[in-house]
Amino acid sequence: MIELNIKKLKKELPLNLMILPGFIFILIFSYVPMAGIIIAFQKFIPAKRLFGDQKWIGFDNFKYVMSLPNFDNILWNTFYIASMKVILGLVVPITIALLLNEMKHILLKRSIQTAIYLPHFLSWVVLGGIFIDMLSPTDGLINTFLNKLGLESIFFLGDNKWFPYTMIITDTWKEFGYGTIIYLAALTGINPNLYEAAQIDGANRWKQTIHISIPGIRMVIVLLMVLSLGNLLNAGFDQIFNMYSPMVYESGDILDTFVYRIGLLDAQFGVATAVGLFKSVIALILVSSSYYFAYRFADYRIF
Amino acid sequence: MRIKKKLDWFIVINNIFLILVAAVCVLPMIHILAISLSSSAIAATGTVTFWPKEFSLTSYEFVAQRKAFWDSMIVSLQRIALGGAINVLLATTIAYPLSKEKNEFSFRTFYAWTFFITMIFGAGLIPTYMLVKELGLIDTIWALILPGAVPVFSVIILLNFFRITPKELSESAFMDGAGHWRTLWSIYIPISMPAIATILLFSLVGHWNSWFDGLIYMNNPGNYPLQSYIQTVVVQKNFATLTPEEAKVMAQISDKTLKSAQIFLGALPIICVYPFLQKYFVKGMVLGSVKG
Numbered sequence: 001m002i003e004l005n006i007k008k009l010k011k012e013l014p015l016n017l018m019i020l021p022g023f024i025f026i027l028i029f030s031y032v033p034m035a036g037i038i039i040a041f042q043k044f045i046p047a048k049r050l051f052g053d054q055k056w057i058g059f060d061n062f063k064y065v066m067s068l069p070n071f072d073n074i075l076w077n078t079f080y081i082a083s084m085k086v087i088l089g090l091v092v093p094i095t096i097a098l099l100l101n102e103m104k105h106i107l108l109k110r111s112i113q114t115a116i117y118l119p120h121f122l123s124w125v126v127l128g129g130i131f132i133d134m135l136s137p138t139d140g141l142i143n144t145f146l147n148k149l150g151l152e153s154i155f156f157l158g159d160n161k162w163f164p165y166t167m168i169i170t171d172t173w174k175e176f177g178y179g180t181i182i183y184l185a186a187l188t189g190i191n192p193n194l195y196e197a198a199q200i201d202g203a204n205r206w207k208q209t210i211h212i213s214i215p216g217i218r219m220v221i222v223l224l225m226v227l228s229l230g231n232l233l234n235a236g237f238d239q240i241f242n243m244y245s246p247m248v249y250e251s252g253d254i255l256d257t258f259v260y261r262i263g264l265l266d267a268q269f270g271v272a273t274a275v276g277l278f279k280s281v282i283a284l285i286l287v288s289s290s291y292y293f294a295y296r297f298a299d300y301r302i303f
Numbered sequence: 304m305r306i307k308k309k310l311d312w313f314i315v316i317n318n319i320f321l322i323l324v325a326a327v328c329v330l331p332m333i334h335i336l337a338i339s340l341s342s343s344a345i346a347a348t349g350t351v352t353f354w355p356k357e358f359s360l361t362s363y364e365f366v367a368q369r370k371a372f373w374d375s376m377i378v379s380l381q382r383i384a385l386g387g388a389i390n391v392l393l394a395t396t397i398a399y400p401l402s403k404e405k406n407e408f409s410f411r412t413f414y415a416w417t418f419f420i421t422m423i424f425g426a427g428l429i430p431t432y433m434l435v436k437e438l439g440l441i442d443t444i445w446a447l448i449l450p451g452a453v454p455v456f457s458v459i460i461l462l463n464f465f466r467i468t469p470k471e472l473s474e475s476a477f478m479d480g481a482g483h484w485r486t487l488w489s490i491y492i493p494i495s496m497p498a499i500a501t502i503l504l505f506s507l508v509g510h511w512n513s514w515f516d517g518l519i520y521m522n523n524p525g526n527y528p529l530q531s532y533i534q535t536v537v538v539q540k541n542f543a544t545l546t547p548e549e550a551k552v553m554a555q556i557s558d559k560t561l562k563s564a565q566i567f568l569g570a571l572p573i574i575c576v577y578p579f580l581q582k583y584f585v586k587g588m589v590l591g592s593v594k595g
Contacts, residue, residue, distance in 0.1 A: 008409065009409070012407070012408055012409060014483040014484060015399075015400040015403065015407075015408050015483055016410065018399060018400050018483065018487075019396060019400040019401070019414055021393060022393045022397040022418075022458075023417065025393065025452045025453050026417060026418060027417075029431075029434070029450045030425075030426070030453075032434055033426030033427075033434050034424070034426045035430075036429075036430030036431075036434060037427070037430055039430060046433075049437065050430075050433045050434065050437050096321075099317055099320065099321055100321060102313070102317055103314075103317065103318060103321060105318070108318070108322075111325070112321050112324070112325040115325035115326075115328050115329050116324065116325055116328045118328055118329060118332070118577060119328055121508055121512075121573050121577040122332075122512070122570050122573055123511075123512035123514060123569070123570075125530045125531075125533050125534045125537070125569065126530075126533070126566050126569050126570045128537075128538055129335075129533065129537035129538060129562060129566040130331045130332070130334070130335050131331070132537070132538065133335070133559070133562070133563070136349075139347070139348070139349025139559075140349070141349075141352065144349055144350075173327070173328070177328060181581075238514075238515065241515075242534065242538050243538075256428075259427065259429070260428065263428060263429045263432075264428070264429075264432065264519060269429050269433070272429045273430060276426075276427025276428055276430075277427060279427070280426070284423055284424045287423045288423055
């Protein structure tokens with residue numbers, strides 16, 4: 001029996017060797033930092049180095065963060081911006097996919113698809129640069145247009161009233177085209193006979209949408225809805241970092257930008273790690289429950 | 304079977320609406336291109352919309368002479384070449400063993416979980432930064448490549464692709480005396496070329512677009528990749544990388560046309576390759592939407 005196992009292991013040795021480099025990389029660059037989370041419970045002094053002889057202070061870093069007057073605000077901003085993005089990120093792509101599905105002109109349909117998913121592939125540095133220019137209150141394209149209509153200029157990126165919505169809308173703009181494609185793929189999978197039968201029964205376009213199209217992609221909608229649960233704390237660091245300023249910290253500062261500022265700019269490593277850990281733990285709960293529900297309700301498996 | 308072809312108003316309005324939606328997605332890019340090709344005087348007035356006014360290539364000429372721009376371009380090219388190669392190599396060598404059944408590969412579950420956990424739990428910014436610093440990678444190109452060397456999403460795409468490859472093929476290879484390496488190399492890889500090309504393109508786009516790691520891991524702005532450089536120039540409005548001569552020229556060109564030219568150049572390679580990424584969209588999309 002043991003001999004058999006040794007034989008089996010020997011046979012599997014090439015597979016182990018093959019996966020080894022990747023395994024080592026993931027150990028070093030994902031698991032060692034996880035061990036580095038101990039910084040969150042230390043009064044961390046960089047000169048004494050990571051895993052060095054640091055002073056342990058229990059949950060003091062967490063208590064300190066919770067006591068900060070603006071922490072509740074940051075938490076709320078994160079959740080608010082992220083959940084609005086999640087909702088629009090479901091509604092807009094489904095709507096556009098249903099409309100695109102009605103389009104009969106194939107070439108036009110394809111060109112529109114290609115156009116709408118372009119922004120997904122551009123970085124927030126590029127897009128941030130473009131929006132900072134376009135939304136400028138003095139010479140930006142949008143405000144010039146508003147002025148022509150006789151409206152006052154809006155300081156989209158400097159006004160706390162407008163900033164979160166600017167983030168939500170520009171993010172939806174960037175991502176909806178990409179999301180549309182998956183619903184469109186599901187819609188093209190619906191049996192065309194169903195529509196023919198409905199037409200014979202006298203169902204108009206609206207009725208067909210309600211009774212055939214939407215039920216036909218119900219599973220995909222449920223799956224993506226459940227999976228998007230995992231994003232409820234991802235308000236979008238790249239986007240906000242490239243478009244915010246101290247003027248809009250009140251409405252636009254999120255956990256990730258906060259971690260960056262206190263950690264890498266103010267060098268309060270312990271506190272920043274504590275905030276990061278706080279976020280990671282909640283994200284872990286959200287993401288694993290989203291996977292669980294997706295598995296339960298949509299039979300979704302990643303491996 | 305429609306007998307008479309009457310004008311369908313829904314179709315007309317729907318088509319117009321969707322064309323407008325598509326326009327809204329591409330017009331910002333066209334706007335920035337139009338500004339970059341306009342004269343600086345007219346760009347500063349804010350009247351350029353979607354077509355250049357007083358056509359001029361001055362801003363591109365200035366960028367072409369800018370050392371910091373080309374330095375960062377070289378860093379970016381090195382990065383996508385090295386990063387892309389390492390990503391694909393690791394994705395392939397991880398995906399192949401994981402695509403085996405449990406009875407063929409005893410430790411499959413253990414490895415699969417090790418990789419999977421990194422998708423749902425991350426250590427966060429500070430511990431990762433500390434590690435990169437401890438390893439002495441600061442100000443080297445490896446700081447931009449090694450922390451993301453294992454592309455877990457690509458692994459999953461590839462392993463699902465390997466799984467649907469007919470078993471008979473690998474079995475016959477084993478009959479002929481080939482080992483795992485040889486089977487991977489001469490059967491799985493050629494058959495999975497479309498999937499490998501896709502994960503390679505995704506990896507190249509990802510490396511090209513990354514900017515934050517460059518910003519934090521490079522102390523010397525000379526080591527910035529292009530997107531980090533653009534970030535400092537366009538977003539932070541930091542002109543520390545400007546030489547005195549360049550500053551003199553800068554005074555004559557509007558900041559606006561110059562920024563626009565650099566933004567456009569930063570996006571150009573992506574605009575050229577992104578239409579080819581559609582093939583595995585749906586699969587990548589379902590996975591991508593759960594990125595924690």
